[in-house]
Every structure is written in structure tokens, then in C-alpha cells.
Amino acid sequence: MGAQVSIGDFAVMTSLSRKALRHYHDIGILEPAHIDPYTGYRFYDTSQVDHAHIIRRFRSLGMSIPDIKALLSTDDAGARTDIITTHLEQMEAQLQQTRDTVGALRELLSPVSTPASVTVRHEPELAVWSVSATIDVSAIDDWFMASLQTLHQAIATATGTPTAVVPGGLYERGLFLEQHGSATMFVAAPPSADAPEGIHAEVFPKAEFAVLTHPGGHDGIDRSYAALGIYVNEHLISSQGPIREHYLGGTATDPGRFTATEICWPIFNTIASPERQQ
CATH class of the missing domain: 3.20.80.10 (Regulatory factor, effector binding domain)
Incomplete structure (x- = not known):
């Protein structure tokens, strides 16, 4: 265990907003280490910083909350690899679709050309x-x-x-x-x-x-x-x-x-x- 820090300090350390931290608490993927029973203030442990960074990075890459939950809840390296590999394949497919769309849009910048041979x-x-x-x-x-x-x-x-x-x-x-x-x-x-x-x-x-x-x-x-x-x-x-x-x-x-x-x-x-x- 590390030191307990306020939600404000934890937000600075993880680049996660108060709103995001509260949301991740509500859905059960990043719960505070301690909640003051009188004030309701949330406190996090410094050992949770890496955990928070993983969540933020994968969310920025479009990974779904259920997949992040599955990734964080397993100690099986093979299962984690499968989850990450599947997400990478989805991203590659989306990237190809984007490339195809960009190519089609570039083509639309030119008028329909008269065919050379009919x-x-x-x-x-x-x-x-x-x-x-x-x-x-x-x-x-x-x-x-x-x-x-x-x-x-x-x-x-x-x-x-x-x-x-x-x-x-x-x-x-x-x-x-x-x-x-x-x-x-x-x-x-x-x-x-x-x-x-x-x-x-x-x-x-x-x-x-x-x-x-x-x-x-x-x-x-x-x-x-x-x-x-x-x-x-x-x-x-x-x-x-x-x-x-x-x-x-x-x-x-x-x-x-x-x-x-x-x-x-x-x-x-x-x-x-x-x-x-x-």
C-alpha cells in the first residue's frame, strides 16, 4: 500500500477529472481506497496510479468499459493478450475503413470523368x-x-x-x-x-x-x-x-x-x- 491522497491530487497525478473518477467508481473499475464516512470525501492510494493510467489510456483508444473491466480483473496473461489483440484488430479495421472513406472523399473532389473506352x-x-x-x-x-x-x-x-x-x-x-x-x-x-x-x-x-x-x-x-x-x-x-x-x-x-x-x-x-x- 502507498500513501492516501485526495481526489484532487489523484486527478493531477492521473489526468482523470473528478467526473471521470466518480464515474469509474460508480461502475466499479476504479474505487477509492477510502471514503470518509462523515464528509463523503474520496481518497485514493498512490498504488492505484498505474491502474488509473491503464484505464485512461485504453479509454482514449476506444476500448469498451466491459473489456477494460475484463482486462483489469484477470491475472491471466493470455486472457489479457487476447483482449488487447482483439481491440487492436478492431482499431486496424476502423483505420482501414477511415482510409477507404478518405480515398472516396478525395475522389469526389474531382468530377465524374468521361470513360476512355465504351x-x-x-x-x-x-x-x-x-x-x-x-x-x-x-x-x-x-x-x-x-x-x-x-x-x-x-x-x-x-x-x-x-x-x-x-x-x-x-x-x-x-x-x-x-x-x-x-x-x-x-x-x-x-x-x-x-x-x-x-x-x-x-x-x-x-x-x-x-x-x-x-x-x-x-x-x-x-x-x-x-x-x-x-x-x-x-x-x-x-x-x-x-x-x-x-x-x-x-x-x-x-x-x-x-x-x-x-x-x-x-x-x-x-x-x-x-x-x-x-
Whole structure:
């Protein structure tokens, strides 16, 4: 035990305010060594200074009160390491999120750039296996992965082996306009195979699209959508049909890891040749 000091001196020694010390007393992580029964004055022991510094440092780093309680209440070095490591991982994730946000904000300082290359592509009829649903935009990521896995498994079963395919998505305008609408995930139908239960076999009609390839994952894809939409409306004739996406780069073992997304914006038939580079 050390010497007992007043709450004022303890505040100076620990950089914790009277309000903070009272709060930590109330929640049971830093109780005074003595409370005068007549005056109610709180006194702390100098041996509690290190304890107080730990609390202040970890609170300044965003550690939760329950985690600090767990950290201070255990003598198990492994348990303490686990608590601190978990918090560090959370901080690293938050830091990466902040970096991503800063990058996105910097990008917004520049106007949407006109894409260097847009392909006008004529897509012939396409026999597909598909999974469709009416969904909210907030649920689209979960639906996307579940539908992709369903189709990937169906293709693997039909062909007898895991097969790399180029999946695609078809998104009605209502999904963008109302944040609620119809979405379809599809793959090219394997030859001479019947669609299994739960999978719809259909034929997409021929259509013409303006196509822009968005590199990497879906981060920043809104800017690619904007660039393509500007180009289509300034140089072509936009159609109000569903938007189509093609997901490139997935493998048989990791179908959800894409290297690029083709955004296909429907347009009215404007050319006789099947393809033209803009």
C-alpha cells in the first residue's frame, strides 16, 4: 500500500477529472481506497496510479468499459493478450475503413470523368440458368452471395466437376429508383442438362448494350455507373431496360472473387455491325 491522497491530487497525478473518477467508481473499475464516512470525501492510494493510467489510456483508444473491466480483473496473461489483440484488430479495421472513406472523399473532389473506352456490344440470345428475387438494396450483398453459390453448385453438379463460369446479374430500374425491386443472378446454361429444382431455365432475348469495365471489386462502382450513364445519355440513346452486369475473374474454387465487373447499360439499336469501339 502507498500513501492516501485526495481526489484532487489523484486527478493531477492521473489526468482523470473528478467526473471521470466518480464515474469509474460508480461502475466499479476504479474505487477509492477510502471514503470518509462523515464528509463523503474520496481518497485514493498512490498504488492505484498505474491502474488509473491503464484505464485512461485504453479509454482514449476506444476500448469498451466491459473489456477494460475484463482486462483489469484477470491475472491471466493470455486472457489479457487476447483482449488487447482483439481491440487492436478492431482499431486496424476502423483505420482501414477511415482510409477507404478518405480515398472516396478525395475522389469526389474531382468530377465524374468521361470513360476512355465504351464498347457498344450486341448480345445474342442467351440460354441461362437463373435465380431471381424481389429484394431491398440493403439485402443485396447477402442475396448476391447466396445466389452465386446456388448457381455454382448447380453447374458443378450438372458438369460433374467444379467449373469456372462468368456469372451475371440483371437488375430492374426499380431497384435503383425505389431501393426495392427485382434482381436476377444467372450463368450460361450448360449444354444437354436440365435445370435442377430451384433453378429457372430461360432464354434472354438479344439486346444491345453500352459496356464499361469497372476494375477490381465493387468499391467505387457508383462512379463507373455515373461515367457510363453520362456517356450513354450524351452520345447514344438510353433504353429503360434492366441493367446487366458480368462478373469476371472468378475461379472454380473461389467464384466470388472477381477482378472486374462489366456494366452493361441497355441502349436502342443504333448500329448494324455487332460491335463498335467508341
